[in-house]
Amino acid sequence: MAKNSWNDYSSTNASNSDIQSIDISEGCSPSNINNAIRELMVDTANVVSGTIALSSINIDGGAIDGTAIGANSASTGAFTTLSTSSNVSVTGNITVSGTVDGRDVATDGSKLDGIESGATADQSAAEILTLIKTVDGAGSGLDADQLDGLSSGSFLRSDAADTKTSGDLVFSDSVKAAFGASSDLQIYHNGSNSFIDETGTGGLYIRADNIIRLDKFTGETLAAFNADGSIDLYYDNSKKFETTTSGISITGNITVSGTVDGRDVASDGSKLDGIESGATADQSAAEILTAIKSVDGAGSGLDADTLDGSHASSFLTGNQTITLSGDVTGSGTTSISTNIAANVVGASELNVSGNGSTSQFLRSDGDGSFSWATPTDTNTDTTYSAGTALTLSGTTFSVTSGGIGATQLNVSGNGTTSQFLRSDGDGSFTWAEAGGGGEAAVEAWVNFYGGDNTLSVNDSGGVSSVTDNSTGLHTVNFTTAFSNTNYVLAGTCRDPNDNNTMNMTFGLGRSDSTKTTSACQIACAQQDGQLMDSPEVNALFFYG
Amino acid sequence: MAKIIYKNQSSNLEGIIAIITPTPNALETMTIEEIARKDVPTGLSYKIVDDEFIPTDRTFRDAWTISDAELTDGVGD
Numbered sequence: 001m002a003k004n005s006w007n008d009y010s011s012t013n014a015s016n017s018d019i020q021s022i023d024i025s026e027g028c029s030p031s032n033i034n035n036a037i038r039e040l041m042v043d044t045a046n047v048v049s050g051t052i053a054l055s056s057i058n059i060d061g062g063a064i065d066g067t068a069i070g071a072n073s074a075s076t077g078a079f080t081t082l083s084t085s086s087n088v089s090v091t092g093n094i095t096v097s098g099t100v101d102g103r104d105v106a107t108d109g110s111k112l113d114g115i116e117s118g119a120t121a122d123q124s125a126a127e128i129l130t131l132i133k134t135v136d137g138a139g140s141g142l143d144a145d146q147l148d149g150l151s152s153g154s155f156l157r158s159d160a161a162d163t164k165t166s167g168d169l170v171f172s173d174s175v176k177a178a179f180g181a182s183s184d185l186q187i188y189h190n191g192s193n194s195f196i197d198e199t200g201t202g203g204l205y206i207r208a209d210n211i212i213r214l215d216k217f218t219g220e221t222l223a224a225f226n227a228d229g230s231i232d233l234y235y236d237n238s239k240k241f242e243t244t245t246s247g248i249s250i251t252g253n254i255t256v257s258g259t260v261d262g263r264d265v266a267s268d269g270s271k272l273d274g275i276e277s278g279a280t281a282d283q284s285a286a287e288i289l290t291a292i293k294s295v296d297g298a299g300s301g302l303d304a305d306t307l308d309g310s311h312a313s314s315f316l317t318g319n320q321t322i323t324l325s326g327d328v329t330g331s332g333t334t335s336i337s338t339n340i341a342a343n344v345v346g347a348s349e350l351n352v353s354g355n356g357s358t359s360q361f362l363r364s365d366g367d368g369s370f371s372w373a374t375p376t377d378t379n380t381d382t383t384y385s386a387g388t389a390l391t392l393s394g395t396t397f398s399v400t401s402g403g404i405g406a407t408q409l410n411v412s413g414n415g416t417t418s419q420f421l422r423s424d425g426d427g428s429f430t431w432a433e434a435g436g437g438g439e440a441a442v443e444a445w446v447n448f449y450g451g452d453n454t455l456s457v458n459d460s461g462g463v464s465s466v467t468d469n470s471t472g473l474h475t476v477n478f479t480t481a482f483s484n485t486n487y488v489l490a491g492t493c494r495d496p497n498d499n500n501t502m503n504m505t506f507g508l509g510r511s512d513s514t515k516t517t518s519a520c521q522i523a524c525a526q527q528d529g530q531l532m533d534s535p536e537v538n539a540l541f542f543y544g
Numbered sequence: 545m546a547k548i549i550y551k552n553q554s555s556n557l558e559g560i561i562a563i564i565t566p567t568p569n570a571l572e573t574m575t576i577e578e579i580a581r582k583d584v585p586t587g588l589s590y591k592i593v594d595d596e597f598i599p600t601d602r603t604f605r606d607a608w609t610i611s612d613a614e615l616t617d618g619v620g621d
Binding site: 446448452453454455456457459460461463464465466467468469470471473475477479514518519533 | 552554582583605
């Protein structure tokens with residue numbers, strides 16, 4: 001490697017074999033030595049003049065401009081002015097009692113402590129606006145000085161009393177000024193007409209202390225409502241209607257399509273037109289009669305309601321249907337040559353020849369005529385018969401054998417409960433007690449199946465039901481209660497096995513509750529007293 | 545044919561179910577409700593049931609039971 005400057009020189013002498021490519025190795029020519037010395041002097045001059053940069057130089061002593069450096073003060077240096085044309089690298093802190101580039105670095109640094117990392121000072125207004133718009137709006141607390149270039153005094157407050165100081169408040173077509181929580185009152189113009197609408201709760205009150213006027217926009221009056229005074233209505237600015245203390249005052253005519261006080265004034269007026277002036281309404285009946293009599297009579301056209309107190313319907317007319325409500329009397333021959341309508345003549349109006357006799361009745365003869373007939377015959381020699389069983393001959397009433405049942409036999413009196421009709425042996429009957437002669441009647445009876453299945457009643461009389469109480473124990477309920485409990489029970493029970501004898505007894509013992517006037521408990525038992533269901537139970541209840 | 549059931553309250557039969565069978569003759573002039581009110585002992589509650597409701601096996605006849613809550617059709621007069 002050629003040694004072209006101090007920086008190329010080696011600290012190993014054997015390696016320094018040339019200077020500026022001039023060979024100085026062993027055995028070189030003497031001129032090389034001379035030339036090499038000259039080049040070495042040039043290199044040294046270049047170091048002094050600073051044209052050759054020295055590197056890795058350790059100055060370990062001495063002073064620079066009088067400031068000691070080196071081993072005596074290894075890390076301390078004080079310079080009046082320290083200047084460098086390149087970078088300065090410092091390991092450790094720098095303490096500056098003055099400024100750096102004219103700035104008090106410590107003071108500026110304190111300010112920088114409050115600036116976030118990454119903060120920039122070159123944001124444009126647009127960038128700042130974009131950032132603000134991310135946090136502005138309701139609740140942001142941003143209190144601007146103006147809104148759209150207007151200060152707060154240019155806006156009406158909605159949440160406080162406020163006054164509009166200039167300019168009109170204009171609502172576009174169909175935009176409403178609404179009042180009330182439910183927009184009850186609305187004022188607006190829909191492009192064609194203007195409206196005041198009240199659609200919510202309550203009515204629309206227009207109130208004034210003095211007067212309320214409805215005017216044409218030019219100033220003409222349409223209507224005026226005066227407080228404590230009249231209400232005036234106008235036609236073309238001319239008052240036509242006015243309310244007064246005593247009523248109303250009208251200027252001009254009144255046209256009524258209905259009535260006034262229930263009267264059709266126009267119709268009444270037309271009638272009044274026909275009344276002569278001076279006419280009076282106080283004429284007496286006698287005066288009116290006198291006047292009428294001067295023009296009545298045939299040809300007068302006077303159509304009276306009655307004639308001598310009778311309506312026209314009371315008189316016969318020659319060519320109409322005749323309706324009569326009173327008697328028709330006549331002398332001589334009276335004939336009717338036409339038919340009398342159905343239901344027109346009742347029995348009382350039909351006059352049959354002759355008067356008949358007392359108790360006779362008018363009987364149809366079957367040929368369209370009527371005659372008087374006698375309903376009963378008191379003659380003793382007349383015989384009447386009814387069917388084939390009954391005959392009445394004179395005063396004797398006869399019934400043929402088998403011709404009359406018990407229900408047709410009329411016996412004096414109704415008898416009493418439990419009595420029966422008894423023949424007296426002489427052709428007559430009388431009511432008698434059932435037991436009066438020692439007889440007793442079966443008042444109730446029942447035949448039922450009470451075996452090993454569901455109980456069923458085969459037939460009965462005077463018994464409304466049978467109660468299954470337990471095995472072999474039943475209660476017979478009577479349709480009609482006995483007068484007392486002295487009735488007699490008789491009955492049989494069929495043994496289910498057909499090989500034993502069964503008994504029927506009153507209930508389970510001597511308890512009176514098992515035998516009452518309305519029911520009787522019966523028991524079916526084998527000879528050993530064991531109760532048993534029976535396939536056929538027959539019970540009779542006698543009463544005298 | 546319907547039947548009427550109630551619980552017997554008499555001393556020897558207390559708690560045993562009683563079954564009333566109306567007679568055909570009575571049913572010609574009375575309703576089963578009228579018969580029930582007349583023939584069920586006074587004050588006892590009853591129920592009107594179909595024949596099928598009554599068991600046919602009478603081996604344990606006296607052990608038949610019914611809840612009082614089911615006797616809801618009326619009370620004997």
